[in-house]
Amino acid sequence: MSVNATPAGAQVSAEAERPTGRHATVPAQRATRRAKSPLSGNKKAERRLGWLLCAPAALVMVLVTAYPIIYSVWLSLQRFDLRFPDQREFIGLENYVTVLTNEFWWTAFGVTMLITVVTVAVELALGMGLALIMHRTLVGRGIVRTAALIPYGIVTVVAAFSWRYAWTPGTGYLANLFSDGAPLTERASSLAIIMLAEIWKTTPFMALLLMAGLALVPEDLLKAASTDGATAWQRFTKVMLPVMKPAILVALLFRTLDAFRVFDNIFVLTAGGNETSSVSMLAYNNLIRGLNLGIGSTMSVLIFLTVAIIAFVFVKLFGTAAPGSDDSERR
Amino acid sequence: MSVETTTRAKVRWGLLDVIVVVFALIPVLWIASLSFKTPATLTDGKFWPREWTLDNYRTIFSTDQFVRALVNSIGIALIATLIAVVLGAMAAYAISRLDFPGKRLLVGVSLLIAMFPQVSLVSPLFEIERQLGLFDTWPGLILPYITFALPLAIYTLSAFFKQIPWDLEKAAKMDGATQGQAFRRVIAPLAAPGLFTTAILVFIFCWNDFLFAITLTSTERARTVPVALSFFTGESQFEDPTGAICAAAVVITIPIILFVLFFQRRIVSGLTSGAVKG
Numbered sequence: 076m077s078v079n080a081t082p083a084g085a086q087v088s089a090e091a092e093r094p095t096g097r098h099a100t101v102p103a104q105r106a107t108r109r110a111k112s113p114l115s116g117n118k119k120a121e122r123r124l125g126w127l128l129c130a131p132a133a134l135v136m137v138l139v140t141a142y143p144i145i146y147s148v149w150l151s152l153q154r155f156d157l158r159f160p161d162q163r164e165f166i167g168l169e170n171y172v173t174v175l176t177n178e179f180w181w182t183a184f185g186v187t188m189l190i191t192v193v194t195v196a197v198e199l200a201l202g203m204g205l206a207l208i209m210h211r212t213l214v215g216r217g218i219v220r221t222a223a224l225i226p227y228g229i230v231t232v233v234a235a236f237s238w239r240y241a242w243t244p245g246t247g248y249l250a251n252l253f254s255d256g257a258p259l260t261e262r263a264s265s266l267a268i269i270m271l272a273e274i275w276k277t278t279p280f281m282a283l284l285l286m287a288g289l290a291l292v293p294e295d296l297l298k299a300a301s302t303d304g305a306t307a308w309q310r311f312t313k314v315m316l317p318v319m320k321p322a323i324l325v326a327l328l329f330r331t332l333d334a335f336r337v338f339d340n341i342f343v344l345t346a347g348g349n350e351t352s353s354v355s356m357l358a359y360n361n362l363i364r365g366l367n368l369g370i371g372s373t374m375s376v377l378i379f380l381t382v383a384i385i386a387f388v389f390v391k392l393f394g395t396a397a398p399g400s401d402d403s404e405r406r
Numbered sequence: 407m408s409v410e411t412t413t414r415a416k417v418r419w420g421l422l423d424v425i426v427v428v429f430a431l432i433p434v435l436w437i438a439s440l441s442f443k444t445p446a447t448l449t450d451g452k453f454w455p456r457e458w459t460l461d462n463y464r465t466i467f468s469t470d471q472f473v474r475a476l477v478n479s480i481g482i483a484l485i486a487t488l489i490a491v492v493l494g495a496m497a498a499y500a501i502s503r504l505d506f507p508g509k510r511l512l513v514g515v516s517l518l519i520a521m522f523p524q525v526s527l528v529s530p531l532f533e534i535e536r537q538l539g540l541f542d543t544w545p546g547l548i549l550p551y552i553t554f555a556l557p558l559a560i561y562t563l564s565a566f567f568k569q570i571p572w573d574l575e576k577a578a579k580m581d582g583a584t585q586g587q588a589f590r591r592v593i594a595p596l597a598a599p600g601l602f603t604t605a606i607l608v609f610i611f612c613w614n615d616f617l618f619a620i621t622l623t624s625t626e627r628a629r630t631v632p633v634a635l636s637f638f639t640g641e642s643q644f645e646d647p648t649g650a651i652c653a654a655a656v657v658i659t660i661p662i663i664l665f666v667l668f669f670q671r672r673i674v675s676g677l678t679s680g681a682v683k684g
Contacts, residue, residue: 118505121504121505121506122504122505122506122507124500124504124506125500125504125505125506125508125509126500126506126508128496128497128499128500128504129496129497129500129501129508129509129512131493131496131497132493132494132496132497132512132516132556132560133497133512133515135493135549135552135553135556136515136516136519136553136556136557137515139527139531139549139550139552139553140519140522140527140553142534143527143530143531143534144526144527144530146530146533146534147526147527147529147530150529150530150533205426208419208422208423208426211419212419212422212423213415213416213419213420214416214419214420214423215420215423217670217671218423218427219423219426219427220670220671220674221666221667221670222426222427222430222431223426223430224666224670224673224674225430225431225434225662225663225666226430226433228610228662228663228665228666228673229434229659229662230613230614230616230631230632230655230658230659230662231614231616231632232616232632232635232636232655233437233632233635233655233658233659234433236437236635236651236652236655237433237434237436237437237655238433240436240437240440240648240652241433241436245449245451246440246448246449246451246648247451248436248451248452248453250451251451275429275433279430280677283674283677283678284677284678286674286678287677287678287679290678328521329520329521332521332523335523336523336524336525336617338525338616338617339616339617339632342616342620342636343636354525355523355525355617358525358528358529359525359528359617359620359621362528362529362532362621363532363620363621368529368532368533371528371529372529372530374529375525375526375527375528375529375530376526378523378525378526379522379523379526381523382521382522382523382526386521
């Protein structure tokens with residue numbers, strides 16, 4: 076691998092040169108640049124090419140997310156029900172008062188939080204186990220990895236239907252497992268099934284992220300620990316976990332934010348009945364079923380803020396280990 | 407490795423493997439089994455069908471509803487994948503090979519988008535697309551799919567591009583190859599596996615989406631299979647739609663199974679390389 080192609084190298088030089096400004100192209104620098112990069116004759120051309128290549132991607136990403144989010148803030152400040160378009164008017168923060176004093180919102184918020192915390196915790200434990208199995212197994216490594224990728228790849232709605240029919244009385248093989256009732260018509264069992272479906276679907280993803288971290292654990296270190304008399308558990312907690320910490324945090328952050336968006340499984344399994352709606356489900360119902368753009372947008376903004384706060388707390392708590400702060404120096 | 411390669415260890419690992427495989431496969435086998443059951447035996451609660459039939463498949467392929475949705479799903483996912491991979495490759499090339507201010511910003515922005523709650527976009531996109539006439543059209547779904555696939559594409563591709571020995575290009579040119587030849591004969595073959603892997607990951611993402619598909623469509627014009635599935639339920643009141651839903655579910659699972667079977671190694675490497683980098 077050429078030196079200039081390493082991420083850290085490229086990143087560092089970009090940082091170091093920024094203060095000198097756009098115009099300051101010292102001849103010596105230009106010479107090294109030419110030697111380093113076969114594509115561009117000088118730095119200016121390289122910059123232009125860089126911007127040109129990134130522009131389409133950046134433009135699409137910003138246009139489809141930043142503009143709608145700002146627009147959504149604007150919509151959330153209006154009374155805007157598509158069934159009564161002539162009543163549209165600016166009402167300030169009234170929608171926020173409506174949503175934040177609404178018990179459905181808080182129930183949905185509680186459900187979403189519960190699902191997020193429980194599924195992520197269980198997935199971390201199971202994912203770690205699966206990662207170890209995929210990393211270390213002596214027989215059939217390919218088969219295990221292939222099997223584990225199926226839940227990851229399968230369409231969430233398909234998996235949700237499978238779980239739904241499994242628990243449907245009369246049809247399903249699981250329906251009579253605990254009682255004669257219909258599990259998907261009671262709140263506690265519905266929530267448990269939603270969480271089970273989520274965990275089944277996303278544990279492999281968690282495991283793959285953790286496996287990437289496992290690959291970074293030096294074998295020598297494990298061997299040395301083993302020679303010094305460390306038990307398997309000690310090797311796991313004292314050697315592997317510290318090395319894997321960055322990978323664990325990345326996996327936790329991504330899964331937490333992903334779990335907070337839970338929608339497909341609830342839609343198919345319960346359609347939000349028996350107070351099993353998540354915030355996403357509630358926002359969808361207000362928008363598509365209720366056609367209330369003002370309230371729907373208010374929920375959109377609140378969900379966005381909640382996710383931003385979760386991400387911020389993660390980054391603050393774990394500092395440099397979080398993605399974004401050092402995404403190029405990780406290796 | 408500290409684990410001793412004894413028979414007992416092998417058996418223990420083998421047992422764990424079996425548990426993982428069974429747990430991963432049961433829901434898939436179950437829905438496949440349901441799709442082969444006859445209406446009479448559908449509600450017998452048995453895991454395997456007692457009488458096998460292909461009627462459910464004949465039914466769905468004879469309805470316009472499913473065939474249209476399948477065409478929409480394939481078309482939308484393929485176009486979105488193609489565009490996302492091309493745009494992602496351009497950006498990833500710049501990120502891994504070029505030096506320019508704003509690079510970190512782009513990486514940061516795509517990270518933010520990867521964490522973005524998609525439901526927050528549902529209300530504004532619904533209204534914007536209605537005004538622009540994009541609501542319930544292919545482009546109306548392709549646009550958000552590209553957006554949310556781009557971070558994945560950029561991360562995976564830049565991880566791949568950073569592993570390419572770019573000096574080979576210089577060497578080829580020194581040996582008399584033109585810029586075009588160097589790219590075609592040397593760099594393109596090296597980059598192809600990365601592009602292919604990324605395309606699979608992006609396709610799976612687009613193929614999977616439910617939230618955008620259900621909020622930004624309203625008719626068969628752009629409705630994709632996952633959404634059509636959820637509508638099967640309400641529409642045929644006189645006939646139990648379970649068999650049809652399961653058959654349709656199996657049909658859209660087939661591409662995923664094929665990808666996983668043939669490209670397991672690539673998918674794992676693609677997902678993990680992007681992950682370690684952040």
